[in-house]
Structure formats: C-alpha cells, structure tokens
Amino acid sequence: MKQLKELYDYREMIFSLVKKDLRGRYKGSVLGFLWTFINPLLQLMVFTLVFSIIMRAGYEQYYLFLFVALVPWMFFASSVQDGSTSILREKDMVKKIYFPREVLPIATVTSGFVNMLLTFIVIFVVLIFSGRGINPLAVLCLPVVMIVQYILCLGIALIVASLTVYLRDLQYILGILVMALQYMTPVMYGSDMVPDWALPIFRMNPLTPVIEIYRQILYYKQIPHLTSLLLAFCTGVVFIVIGELLFRKLQKGFAENF
Amino acid sequence: MMDERNAIEVRNITKTFKVYYDKGTELKEKMLFWKRNRYENKDVLKNVSFEVKKGEAIGLVGKNGCGKSTTLKMLTKIIYPNSGEIEMQGRVSSLIELGAGFHPDMSGRENIYTNASIFGLTKKEIDARLDDIIRFSELEEYIDNPVRTYSSGMYTRLAFSVAINVDADILLIDEILAVGDANFQAKCFNKLREIKAEGTTIVIVSHSLGQIEQICDRSIWIRDGHIALEGNPKDVHMEYLNYMNEQRIDRLERERTDMQIREMNERNDVNKNKKRYGSEDAKFTTIRMLDKDGNEQSTFKTGDEMILDLDYHVEQKVTDAVFGFGIFRNDGLWCYGTNTRIDRMKNFDLEKDGNFKVAITDLNLIPGQYWCDITIEYGEGNPVDYYKQAMKFEVVSNVTDVGISRIPHNWELNL
Structure with a gap:
C-alpha cells in the first residue's frame, strides 16, 4: 500500500519519462511525430500487398486478421525487450538518486502502451475504410482487454528488468524467446489451425487469450466471452504480483551491480 | 517504532x-x-x-x-x-x-x-x-x-x-x-x-x-x-584534526626514511653536488632534525620546537668560523636566515671534528613544505661548506591562518 502511494506521488516522473520517450522516438526526422501513424500504415500496406497477391492465406482479408493481432503483440514484445533494459539504461540515475525504481519499467511499458493506442487510431480508420466495419458493442470491451494486457506486460517487465541487472545476457536471450513466442501465439494464424494434441500447451501461453480477444473484437466483431477475459485478467494479476515481489527484493542491490 | x-x-x-x-x-x-x-x-x-x-x-x-x-x-x-x-x-x-x-x-x-x-x-x-x-x-x-x-x-x-x-x-x-x-x-x-x-x-x-x-x-x-x-x-x-595530523606525520616519516636513503645514495654517487659548494676545509657529515624529545623528525606542528643537530669534519683549520642556517619555502621564498656572527656569538676556530646544535624554540611557520640550508663560512663571508637544501621538512597545523609566519598575537574585543 505504501509503495502504491509512493508510486502515485511519482506520477509526474512517469509522465515526463513517457513524454520524453514518445517525443524522442522520431526525433530529428522531418515528419516527426507523424511517423507514429505513418509507420503502421506503411506496414499494413506491405501486408496487404504480400498476403493478398503473393502468399494468399486461408483467411479473408488476412492483412486485417494479422494486423489487429500484430499491434498488441508488438506492444508485448517491446514491453519485454525495452522493459528488460529499462533499469540498465538509466543506471546513472539509479546510482545517483532515489526514486521508486518501479517507475522505470512502468514508464517503459506505458510508453509502449500509448504507442499502441495511437496505432489503434490507424486500425479503426482501416477497419472502416476496408468495408469490414466495427461492432460498437464489442469495441466497448476493448479498453478492458487493453488494461488486462497492460497489467500482464508490466508484470513481465518488472521480472525481466530486475533480473537483467544481475544477468546481462538475459536481454539477448529474451530477443530469441520473444521471437519464438510469436510463432507459438496465434498472431499469424488462428488457434483453429493448432492440432488438438498441442492445444493444452498452446493454452498455457498467457498471451494466447489476450491476442484472441483482440481479434474476436476487431476482426470477428464479436463480444468476447467473460470467462476468457477473466482468465486473462487472473494471469495478468499473478504476473504483476510475482513481478513486484521479485522486483522489490532485487532492487536493493541495483546500485551496486552496475 | x-x-x-x-x-x-x-x-x-x-x-x-x-x-x-x-x-x-x-x-x-x-x-x-x-x-x-x-x-x-x-x-x-x-x-x-x-x-x-x-x-x-x-x-x-x-x-x-x-x-x-x-x-x-x-x-x-x-x-x-x-x-x-x-x-x-x-x-x-x-x-x-x-x-x-x-x-x-x-x-x-x-x-x-x-x-x-x-x-x-x-x-x-x-x-x-x-x-x-x-x-x-x-x-x-x-x-x-x-x-x-x-x-x-x-x-x-x-x-x-x-x-x-x-x-x-x-x-x-x-x-x-x-x-x-x-x-x-x-x-x-x-x-x-x-x-x-x-x-x-x-x-x-x-x-x-x-x-x-x-x-x-x-x-x-x-x-x-x-x-x-x-x-x-x-x-x-x-x-579529528589532531588525529589527522598525527596520521600525516606518521606517513611523512615513513616517506622521509625512504627518501633519505635515496638521497644519501645520490650524494655518494655525485661527489661534486651542485647544491653544495665551498673550500671544503671543513664539511658537514651528519645532519639531523630533532623534535623536543630528541627524536628524529621531519614534520612539525606550527609552534613546535625544532632542533638542528649537525656534525662536521675538519680537514684544515678554519680560523674565525661562522655557522649559519636559512629556511626557504618550497617555492623558494626566503623565510628566515641567520648565523653566529649576526647573532653576535663569540668568534671561534675549527680545529678538529665537532658538533653543534641550533634549537628553534617556536617554529612559527604556516603549514607547508620548507627547505633548510646550512653553512660554514670564513669570518669574511666566503663559504667553507655551503649546503643548499640540506634538509626538507613539513609544517602542519589545525589552524588555517595564512601568510608565512604565525606572528604571536592576542585579540582584545571591546564590544
């Protein structure tokens, strides 16, 4: 409780770190912040080109099928990878001054989250213009799944951020792991393509329900099942509790391990 | 709680x-x-x-x-x-x-x-x-x-x-x-x-x-x-400062012993030391700096007693001899100098090996490093053995007054 209050007191620091990160991302480029929108749009154009002309997949409007899952996936991937170095990157500050160290992974994950929200503007525009349309009732569930994913990502970021301080190799190991996990999560395919015998293992992946819910809402225009939302939420809570406990224990040695 | x-x-x-x-x-x-x-x-x-x-x-x-x-x-x-x-x-x-x-x-x-x-x-x-x-x-x-x-x-x-x-x-x-x-x-x-x-x-x-x-x-x-x-x-x-000064003196003493051995060796190597000139009818042989208890020392606190203890060897009789010493700060500033003639001591001749001491009762120098020159001269002022920078010593103090010398003083405040 005390920690939560302290983090609340440091909200301005989180905001300013997020702002710095978002503004710094495309710094020096002519189009600047516009890239936040141009980048996913161009990506989407490539997908459309490749998947509707060259490599035709079994799903209609496959580029949309892929894109609505890929954007949340990229948020997860950046949370893990940028999150793992979030403490190391700011080691000068950690060595010199006190602030609740959780601020750093929180800011990293939040900035990835905001970036995803901005990309969603592109998603909605494309959904409407491609003729697929949206189901307003289903979209109401979108904030819930976003928050659930945020909690899950933050939990994992807390774990990897604190461990990476002690074992630097982790940041590179995570690069491979995240890539492997992408193929084990229904991002490029649907879970209907998974053979029955592999389903139990497939279901153990905490990202699977989250990604499926995104797709259900945006691609299939369905209201997600409460049970799958609840399951995803519980997974997120477990991760954030473990993450915080581990982080709190390991953070005491941060300044001495750079 | x-x-x-x-x-x-x-x-x-x-x-x-x-x-x-x-x-x-x-x-x-x-x-x-x-x-x-x-x-x-x-x-x-x-x-x-x-x-x-x-x-x-x-x-x-x-x-x-x-x-x-x-x-x-x-x-x-x-x-x-x-x-x-x-x-x-x-x-x-x-x-x-x-x-x-x-x-x-x-x-x-x-x-x-x-x-x-x-x-x-x-x-x-x-x-x-x-x-x-x-x-x-x-x-x-x-x-x-x-x-x-x-x-x-x-x-x-x-x-x-x-x-x-x-x-x-x-x-x-x-x-x-x-x-x-x-x-x-x-x-x-x-x-x-x-x-x-x-x-x-x-x-x-x-x-x-x-x-x-x-x-x-x-x-x-x-x-x-x-x-x-x-x-x-x-x-x-x-x-705290007293403790630090004592530590400093200890360390300098250790360093000095090393340095002295090195300098002695150098001196033996080079017979004609440029820092030393004169007719050499008489020569300093051992040079020591002592504190008030007679221990060899090269670090002193401002106001301490410092004793120069000097042995000399006589080659040829020196009539009407004069002993002297001078103190220079390490940047070359001449802080003090005197000799037996200036201090109006009785005239004396050097006939055989001997020893003399100078007791500086209040070493009122501000903290820093100093050199001490020592001399034997003929009465008219020509050097017999003029030994420049014969000794190096350091002065430490708790007080942070500035200048060259601590001039004894008292304050009287009429508030």
Missing part, C-alpha cells in the same frame, strides 16, 4: 561491499569461471547507530573512505545496509548528485520539470515553485535555451535551485557547497540557513569543516566504519 521527535533513526547498520577480484556478469563468465567469482568482503560500516532530531542539522566528517558517503547513500535509499534498520519521517531530498536526469536538448524550463519530478513532485507542485526556482538560479534570460548551451556553472546553478526548492523535510547534502562562483556559493549557504530555520532536518557530508561548523548543531566523526566521536562540531573537529 520511531520516536516522534526524530527525523532519522539509524539502528545498528552494517554495510559490507564485495570486492571482486575478477567479476563476471555474463552468463558465460558466471558458469565457466564460477571459481573466479571470488571476492573479499570489505566492511565499510560496522554496527553504526545514530539519531537525528527533527529540525537538527548534523555533519558527518572523516577521512576519505571512512564510510560517511556510504552512510549518506543509505539514507537516500540508493543502497541498502546488510543488516540493521534505517527509518525516516518525511520527504527526503538529496543534493548528492546534481542534475540527475537532465536532458541536454531540452530547455532549462523543461528540465526543471523533469528534474523536479524525480524528487517526487507533481506538476501542480512544480508549477507553484517554478518562479522561485528560476529566480534562485538567476537564469531568467536563458531558461528557454537548451541546457547543452549552458556553462557548467549555469548547469549546476539550475540543478541546485531545483533540489533546494523541493521543500523537503530532510535534506541530504554531499560536498555540495563547492559549486558555482563565490557569490552563488554564499547564496546557497544563506538559503541553507533559511531552510534550516524553517525546521528542515539536514545531514551534510563535507571536508569543509568550517561550513559544517557554521550550519550544524552536531558533528559525527566516522573512523574505520565506527562512530569515533559525536558532539559539538568544534570539539569533534578539533579531535
């Missing part, structure tokens, strides 16, 4: 640093060379306890590496003790590393927001302090320029202004008043007094004992990880 009247309670803290011989943080290194991860435990603080009352200002003093900065870092919660507890009440601000999180491309104003947010201030709180911060930094004209265009002085001024305007309940300071020009230093110092008067608890680590004496109510002297003494700053500092 904490006493209500205390701002800081430190109870039995011990801090051990692991000093690795060869540390590996990569997985490969950890697995392959796990034997290599040998380390030595270095105890920086051993079972230290102290309390600081609300509104009190204390100073931590001690020589380099004694653990005082480590203590401050633990109070800041940058590092944690291995055992023991630290409890604090209130918002803590630290002037340990100024300008943490400053971004060179952002303007001074934006950096104020970033930097203050690191101290846990909200936007509203920063807005309310913005004018004060800018005014204190005296950077009104430059506040919207990027920080990379600032001089280092401007940079520190801005950082200090932010840190000091946080309105903390507890302020931790490490060697901070050594920044900026004289005017800004004075301003910071006054601000610190003002903050103290408002009831802020202050902990200062500094080598500038004078600053601690001006601000602090109490000093804690940490020696080798223990609290050696605590109490009134003036008393503690006096003890």
